[in-house]
Amino acid sequence: MTDTLSEAERRDWLRLARTENVGPVTFDQLIQRFGTAGRALEALPDLAKRGGRRLTLAGDAAVDKELADGAALGARLIASCEAAFPRALAALDPPPPILWARGRVEMLDRSSVAVVGARVASAAGQRFARGLASDLGQAGQVIVSGLARGIDAAAHEGALPTGTVAVLGGGIDDIYPPEHAALYGRMVEAGCVVSESEPGRTAVARDFPRRNRIISGLSRAVVVVEAELRSGSLITARLAAEQGREVLAVPGSPLDPRAKGTNDLIRQGAALCEGAEDVLRALDGLRSLREPDRRYDDAAAGDPDDALRAAVAALISPTPVSRDEIVRATGAPAPAVFAALVELALAGRCELAPGGMVSTS
Known part of the structure; x- marks a missing residue:
């Protein structure tokens, strides 16, 4: 953790984050292994070659454009190693x-x-979300949501006087739906809008799970007001549980499909939410979030040979498996296995997901 990066370090950090096949897990492993983004960038071509494919690094022109576009919007770029990075989000393993x-x-x-x-969302659900957000805001809580139609918008509106944060799937300027332009403007003035994506990016389907991970990561608790059984809100709830956050759900009529997801969450152990008091009670019993102990230095990662790399690749399939299981199956030292996984990920031959899971890309 550092107070702030130099301009050169910030460019390196951004360039590494924007290089193909470098997701949050791979990024974190590279920083742990090489200590700085600059040294990791120098090593990337060789690491990807070992994994079996050439790698295209993010170019200086793309980095220049992203920084200029962000500055034109009056937005601020915060690296996960900086003191200004949100502490709750820094507690994720790994953070964006x-x-x-x-x-x-x-x-x-x-x-x-x-x-x-x-x-x-139903009119009743929107009214409940608006009132809940207002009551929680008056109790000192900032309300986080995704600026979507329905429940998200109602929650933001209820919390605008006290504090609210919108997490976007696209760039920091990707206002969706378009009719929320006025709400977005009020959020920029009175609240905060954040995004993991570069300015100018239009969100696509694969961006929303990442967006949902940040929504839950910024929060000590997640309240689901209405959700069908196949809903992105349930993904947010699952991520929250994995991150050690409290999950609450508002019960509804079994005749309303929008209540099936929330009722099922309660059936699975989520706390029932009938108002702000339930949320505040859950927060009282929640342990403080602690940032994982990461070593941003030249941590010895081992140097996997071709035989180990091939053995690791053979154990990966479309079915996610934990890194620890791969370590056990190979019998090799964990640092060497993790290094092999990073090389394969850089080559696009596997995907490293938060939570230690690995699958083919």
């Missing part, structure tokens, strides 16, 4: 490498609760 923020950035370090739910 970078975050663009626009608005009142200080809100990102206040105690927060996510309120999420259906886009096609």
